[in-house]
Amino acid sequence: MTRIQIVSPPAKASRKAPPEESSLAILPATRPAVAAPEYAAGVSETALLKRRDQAAWAAMFEREHPLVFRSVFAQVGDRTTAEDITAQVFLEAIEGIGRYRHRGRPITAWLHSIARHRSTDWFRKKWRETGEIVEPVVDGPEQGLEVALAALSMLTSEQREVVHLRFVEDLSIEEVAAITGRSMGAVKAMQHRALARLRTILGEETGWRTR
Amino acid sequence: MKNPFASEVPASSPEDEAAAAGLFSPIGEVAPSDDALARIRGTMANALSATLAARPANTTMRRVAFTSAAVTAPLMAVSAVGAITGNEPLAGPIDFVSNAVGLTSAETPAAGAGTPVASPSADASPPAPASASASASTTPEAAVSGQSRGATAAEDAHTNEKGCDDVNPAVQGTPTPGGPVDCETGNSAEHRQNGKEHGKPTSTATATADPSASPPAEDEQDEDEAAENDKGSVSRGLGLGHEKGNGLGHEKHGHEPNENGNGPPRTATAEPSPAAAGTPVPSRSGPGAGGNANPGQGNGNAGQGGSNSGPGNSSKGGPKK
Numbered sequence: 001m002t003r004i005q006i007v008s009p010p011a012k013a014s015r016k017a018p019p020e021e022s023s024l025a026i027l028p029a030t031r032p033a034v035a036a037p038e039y040a041a042g043v044s045e046t047a048l049l050k051r052r053d054q055a056a057w058a059a060m061f062e063r064e065h066p067l068v069f070r071s072v073f074a075q076v077g078d079r080t081t082a083e084d085i086t087a088q089v090f091l092e093a094i095e096g097i098g099r100y101r102h103r104g105r106p107i108t109a110w111l112h113s114i115a116r117h118r119s120t121d122w123f124r125k126k127w128r129e130t131g132e133i134v135e136p137v138v139d140g141p142e143q144g145l146e147v148a149l150a151a152l153s154m155l156t157s158e159q160r161e162v163v164h165l166r167f168v169e170d171l172s173i174e175e176v177a178a179i180t181g182r183s184m185g186a187v188k189a190m191q192h193r194a195l196a197r198l199r200t201i202l203g204e205e206t207g208w209r210t211r
Numbered sequence: 212m213k214n215p216f217a218s219e220v221p222a223s224s225p226e227d228e229a230a231a232a233g234l235f236s237p238i239g240e241v242a243p244s245d246d247a248l249a250r251i252r253g254t255m256a257n258a259l260s261a262t263l264a265a266r267p268a269n270t271t272m273r274r275v276a277f278t279s280a281a282v283t284a285p286l287m288a289v290s291a292v293g294a295i296t297g298n299e300p301l302a303g304p305i306d307f308v309s310n311a312v313g314l315t316s317a318e319t320p321a322a323g324a325g326t327p328v329a330s331p332s333a334d335a336s337p338p339a340p341a342s343a344s345a346s347a348s349t350t351p352e353a354a355v356s357g358q359s360r361g362a363t364a365a366e367d368a369h370t371n372e373k374g375c376d377d378v379n380p381a382v383q384g385t386p387t388p389g390g391p392v393d394c395e396t397g398n399s400a401e402h403r404q405n406g407k408e409h410g411k412p413t414s415t416a417t418a419t420a421d422p423s424a425s426p427p428a429e430d431e432q433d434e435d436e437a438a439e440n441d442k443g444s445v446s447r448g449l450g451l452g453h454e455k456g457n458g459l460g461h462e463k464h465g466h467e468p469n470e471n472g473n474g475p476p477r478t479a480t481a482e483p484s485p486a487a488a489g490t491p492v493p494s495r496s497g498p499g500a501g502g503n504a505n506p507g508q509g510n511g512n513a514g515q516g517g518s519n520s521g522p523g524n525s526s527k528g529g530p531k532k
Contacts, residue, residue: 188220
């Protein structure tokens with residue numbers, strides 16, 4: 001059985017450094033040097049999380065919140081909304097940790113599914129309120145981000161999820177399959193169709209192939 | 212060998228993957244604000260503290276609930292087994308309960324009589340010591356003491372001028388139909404509800420009611436009312452004159468026939484033996500029918516009781532509306 005290791009995406013220079021101090025003494029302010037747990041370690045981490053261990057939850061939050069936030073942001077396109085939904089995701093994780101069962105998939109997959117559901121709920125709520133499909137809105141003159149979000153909006157939710165995990169989080173096909181709960185062949189096919197669609201829509205006008 | 216049914220999954224070209232990575236890289240640079248992170252951390256800390264604080268109370272409640280269920284569950288099982296096998300596994304406990312409430316052991320009904328599973332009305336009897344405080348849903352405890360209550364109820368039914376059904380309500384004020392489960396005196400539902408002077412309990416019946424408990428004076432008074440109103444028993448035993456011979460199986464109760472002609476016919480041996488009079492005759496399989504030990508006997512009375520329509524009717528049973 002192939003062991004899939006989930007690793008955090010490499011730190012990029014443009015990313016802000018984690019805060020030195022935190023208003024809370026419980027959760028560490030600085031990003032702890034917590035390696036992505038392997039499946040063997042995931043079992044013990046689950047047990048600690050179920051016991052409501054503060055340190056375990058803090059470490060898990062620091063490790064997972066970037067992926068969760070970016071996944072939500074890729075869906076909703078608004079930073080404030082993404083922050084609120086991220087908070088909901090982790091609160092829901094605390095409430096539902098008793099029902100969580102480690103079945104060989106990383107806890108990242110569980111958080112990712114919660115994030116996907118909350119994002120979908122947000123879209124449905126907006127649809128009920130406005131009656132219009134919510135388009136991602138980029139706050140600030142970030143053209144690259146605007147284009148990226150616009151490109152993602154052209155895809156289906158499943159394709160969007162795969163493309164985000166593959167090309168934003170830099171995860172492998174195996175890792176994406178583990179997180180999304182799909183087979184590797186399904187992930188490959190979904191990726192292929194997504195990129196083909198982007199190629200068709202964006203074409204050479206946006207410099208698809210020249211990027 | 213290649214599987215002809217397997218479809219090849221097309222792979223994305225490296226150029227497309229590189230273009231996608233460059234297109235979507237700005238999204239990877241997005242991060243939540245520091246304030247948002249601090250707010251999320253605080254919310255998580257509060258949630259963790261709240262869940263930890265709430266856990267011990269829930270555990271205590273679950274333990275209490277489990278304890279009460281653990282006590283009552285074995286009693287339910289034992290009483291059910293006793294009903295099936297006819298043994299009296301709870302005779303000892305029943306005697307203890309009976310003595311505690313002032314009843315003699317002779318008055319304690321056998322475990323096999325009646326249905327051990329007490330009806331909700333049987334739960335209302337206060338003589339049951341431990342079970343009195345229990346809710347009506349604690350049927351095991353009711354089953355344990357229900358048999359002793361049945362004797363008390365059967366006895367009181369013929370002394371308090373009310374039906375067997377009213378014994379418990381008389382005490383607790385909550386009338387329930389059907390009467391006690393194991394009341395052997397008065398087998399039909401309507402009898403128990405309205406029974407007065409329902410005759411003497413038989414020796415076979417576990418309920419040993421005092422034969423002298425039925426007041427003849429009251430009987431005559433009710434009989435006059437019955438004759439006056441020309442009403443008989445109804446299916447729920449509410450009719451006047453019911454005490455005298457209405458209802459199914461009523462003739463088994465051994466008292467004198469009604470003056471209105473209803474009730475058991477006058478025979479040469481006008482004084483039936485208490486044993487015969489008190490023979491429980493289940494007229495129907497009503498709830499808590501104590502006379503279910505003699506099935507079928509009451510069925511012959513059904514037609515007779517139903518044909519009564521007024522005075523002068525020589526048929527058995529009482530008039531019915």
